[in-house]
Amino acid sequence: MANIQIDELREKLDDINLQLLDLINERAELAKEIGRVKKAQGINRFDPVRERKMLDLLSEKNRGPFDTSTLQHIFKEIFKASLELQEDDHRKALLV
Amino acid sequence: MANIQIDELREKLDDINLQLLDLINERAELAKEIGRVKKAQGINRFDPVRERKMLDLLSEKNRGPFDTSTLQHIFKEIFKASLELQEDDHRKALLV
Incomplete structure:
Protein backbone atom coordinates (compact mmCIF):
# COMPACT_ATOMS: atom_id res chain seq x y z
CA MET A 1 0.00 0.00 0.00
CA ALA A 2 1.30 3.41 -0.92
CA ASN A 3 1.46 5.38 2.28
CA ILE A 4 -0.36 8.49 1.10
CA GLN A 5 -0.98 9.95 4.55
CA ILE A 6 2.69 9.88 5.54
CA ASP A 7 3.77 11.12 2.10
CA GLU A 8 1.50 14.16 2.43
CA LEU A 9 2.78 14.96 5.91
CA ARG A 10 6.35 14.59 4.67
CA GLU A 11 5.70 17.02 1.84
CA LYS A 12 4.50 19.57 4.40
CA LEU A 13 7.59 18.87 6.50
CA ASP A 14 9.90 19.41 3.50
CA ASP A 15 8.13 22.69 2.86
CA ILE A 16 8.71 23.82 6.45
CA ASN A 17 12.36 22.67 6.24
CA LEU A 18 12.88 24.91 3.20
CA GLN A 19 11.19 27.85 4.93
CA LEU A 20 13.50 27.28 7.91
CA LEU A 21 16.49 27.10 5.58
CA ASP A 22 15.63 30.49 4.04
CA LEU A 23 14.95 32.09 7.40
CA ILE A 24 18.16 30.73 8.99
CA ASN A 25 20.18 32.06 6.05
CA GLU A 26 18.34 35.40 6.20
CA ARG A 27 19.24 35.54 9.89
CA ALA A 28 22.86 34.77 9.00
CA GLU A 29 23.00 37.69 6.54
CA LEU A 30 21.67 39.99 9.24
CA ALA A 31 24.16 38.66 11.79
CA LYS A 32 26.97 39.31 9.30
CA GLU A 33 25.73 42.88 8.86
CA ILE A 34 25.65 43.37 12.65
CA GLY A 35 29.19 41.95 12.77
CA ARG A 36 30.37 44.50 10.19
CA VAL A 37 28.78 47.43 12.04
CA LYS A 38 30.26 46.25 15.34
CA LYS A 39 33.68 45.87 13.75
CA ALA A 40 33.50 49.38 12.30
CA GLN A 41 32.62 50.67 15.77
CA GLY A 42 35.29 48.57 17.47
CA ILE A 43 32.69 46.63 19.51
CA ASN A 44 33.28 43.00 20.50
CA ARG A 45 31.17 40.66 18.37
CA PHE A 46 30.23 38.24 21.13
CA ASP A 47 27.79 39.79 23.57
CA PRO A 48 26.54 37.30 26.20
CA VAL A 49 24.03 39.81 27.64
CA ARG A 50 22.38 40.26 24.24
CA GLU A 51 22.39 36.48 23.73
CA ARG A 52 20.68 36.03 27.10
CA LYS A 53 18.03 38.61 26.14
CA MET A 54 17.30 36.78 22.87
CA LEU A 55 16.93 33.47 24.73
CA ASP A 56 14.66 35.11 27.34
CA LEU A 57 12.41 36.54 24.62
CA LEU A 58 12.17 33.11 22.97
CA SER A 59 11.34 31.56 26.33
CA GLU A 60 8.62 34.17 26.93
CA LYS A 61 7.03 33.65 23.50
CA ASN A 62 7.32 29.85 23.36
CA ARG A 63 3.94 28.10 23.20
CA GLY A 64 5.35 24.60 22.49
CA PRO A 65 5.23 21.74 21.71
CA PHE A 66 9.00 22.04 22.14
CA ASP A 67 9.96 22.93 25.66
CA THR A 68 12.04 26.03 26.21
CA SER A 69 15.27 24.18 27.06
CA THR A 70 15.10 22.28 23.74
CA LEU A 71 14.48 25.48 21.80
CA GLN A 72 17.27 27.30 23.61
CA HIS A 73 19.61 24.45 22.71
CA ILE A 74 18.68 24.74 19.01
CA PHE A 75 18.99 28.53 19.05
CA LYS A 76 22.38 28.39 20.79
CA GLU A 77 23.61 26.29 17.86
CA ILE A 78 22.31 28.96 15.46
CA PHE A 79 23.96 31.74 17.52
CA LYS A 80 27.27 29.86 17.60
CA ALA A 81 27.20 29.29 13.82
CA SER A 82 26.41 32.99 13.26
CA LEU A 83 29.33 34.06 15.39
CA ASP A 89 34.04 37.43 7.54
CA HIS A 90 36.49 39.27 9.77
CA ARG A 91 39.36 36.95 8.82
CA LYS A 92 38.63 37.46 5.12
CA ALA A 93 38.62 41.23 5.66
CA LEU A 94 42.04 40.97 7.28
CA LEU A 95 43.39 39.11 4.25
CA VAL A 96 42.28 41.78 1.76
CA MET B 1 25.77 57.88 21.57
CA ALA B 2 22.73 55.66 21.29
CA ASN B 3 23.63 52.96 18.83
CA ILE B 4 20.61 53.30 16.58
CA GLN B 5 22.01 51.27 13.67
CA ILE B 6 22.74 48.21 15.81
CA ASP B 7 19.42 48.58 17.66
CA GLU B 8 17.52 48.51 14.36
CA LEU B 9 19.40 45.46 13.13
CA ARG B 10 18.76 43.73 16.45
CA GLU B 11 15.04 44.42 16.18
CA LYS B 12 15.06 42.71 12.77
CA LEU B 13 17.01 39.81 14.28
CA ASP B 14 14.48 39.42 17.12
CA ASP B 15 11.72 39.38 14.54
CA ILE B 16 13.46 36.60 12.60
CA ASN B 17 14.09 34.69 15.85
CA LEU B 18 10.35 34.75 16.60
CA GLN B 19 9.49 33.62 13.08
CA LEU B 20 11.99 30.76 13.51
CA LEU B 21 10.45 29.91 16.86
CA ASP B 22 6.96 29.62 15.32
CA LEU B 23 8.22 27.60 12.38
CA ILE B 24 10.27 25.21 14.53
CA ASN B 25 7.23 24.60 16.75
CA GLU B 26 4.97 24.18 13.68
CA ARG B 27 7.49 21.60 12.42
CA ALA B 28 7.39 19.87 15.81
CA GLU B 29 3.57 19.57 15.65
CA LEU B 30 3.86 18.02 12.22
CA ALA B 31 6.60 15.62 13.36
CA LYS B 32 4.33 14.56 16.26
CA GLU B 33 1.52 13.90 13.80
CA ILE B 34 3.83 11.80 11.62
CA GLY B 35 4.91 9.92 14.76
CA ARG B 36 1.27 9.14 15.60
CA VAL B 37 0.51 7.90 12.08
CA LYS B 38 3.67 5.75 12.07
CA LYS B 39 2.78 4.33 15.47
CA ALA B 40 -0.73 3.45 14.28
CA GLN B 41 0.82 1.68 11.30
CA GLY B 42 3.49 -0.03 13.38
CA ILE B 43 6.32 1.75 11.52
CA ASN B 44 9.58 2.61 13.28
CA ARG B 45 9.74 6.34 14.05
CA PHE B 46 13.41 6.81 13.22
CA ASP B 47 14.07 6.53 9.50
CA PRO B 48 17.70 7.32 8.57
CA VAL B 49 16.96 7.14 4.81
CA ARG B 50 14.26 9.80 5.13
CA GLU B 51 16.57 11.94 7.29
CA ARG B 52 19.30 11.67 4.63
CA LYS B 53 16.81 12.74 1.94
CA MET B 54 15.79 15.82 3.97
CA LEU B 55 19.46 16.78 4.45
CA ASP B 56 20.17 16.26 0.73
CA LEU B 57 17.24 18.53 -0.23
CA LEU B 58 18.52 21.23 2.15
CA SER B 59 21.99 20.89 0.68
CA GLU B 60 20.59 21.21 -2.85
CA LYS B 61 18.55 24.32 -2.00
CA ASN B 62 21.13 26.08 0.18
CA ARG B 63 22.28 29.41 -1.25
CA GLY B 64 24.26 30.51 1.85
CA PRO B 65 25.72 32.39 3.60
CA PHE B 66 25.79 29.36 5.90
CA ASP B 67 27.63 26.45 4.38
CA THR B 68 25.80 23.16 4.03
CA SER B 69 27.68 21.37 6.82
CA THR B 70 26.69 24.11 9.31
CA LEU B 71 23.06 23.94 8.22
CA GLN B 72 23.02 20.17 8.37
CA HIS B 73 24.38 20.35 11.91
CA ILE B 74 21.57 22.75 12.95
CA PHE B 75 18.92 20.63 11.23
CA LYS B 76 20.22 17.43 12.82
CA GLU B 77 19.62 19.07 16.22
CA ILE B 78 16.05 19.88 15.14
CA PHE B 79 15.52 16.29 13.88
CA LYS B 80 16.88 14.86 17.13
CA ALA B 81 14.62 17.07 19.24
CA SER B 82 11.61 16.09 17.09
CA LEU B 83 12.33 12.41 17.54
CA ASP B 89 4.36 11.36 23.07
CA HIS B 90 4.59 7.59 22.75
CA ARG B 91 5.53 7.18 26.43
CA LYS B 92 2.55 9.32 27.48
CA ALA B 93 0.27 7.20 25.28
CA LEU B 94 1.54 4.06 27.02
CA LEU B 95 0.67 5.55 30.41
CA VAL B 96 -2.96 6.26 29.50
Missing part, protein backbone atom coordinates in the same frame (compact mmCIF):
# COMPACT_ATOMS: atom_id res chain seq x y z
CA GLU A 84 31.63 31.74 13.46
CA LEU A 85 30.34 33.28 10.23
CA GLN A 86 31.10 36.79 11.54
CA GLU A 87 34.60 35.62 12.46
CA ASP A 88 35.18 34.13 8.99
CA GLU B 84 12.58 12.90 21.31
CA LEU B 85 9.22 14.68 21.22
CA GLN B 86 7.66 11.75 19.34
CA GLU B 87 9.10 9.38 21.93
CA ASP B 88 7.69 11.45 24.81
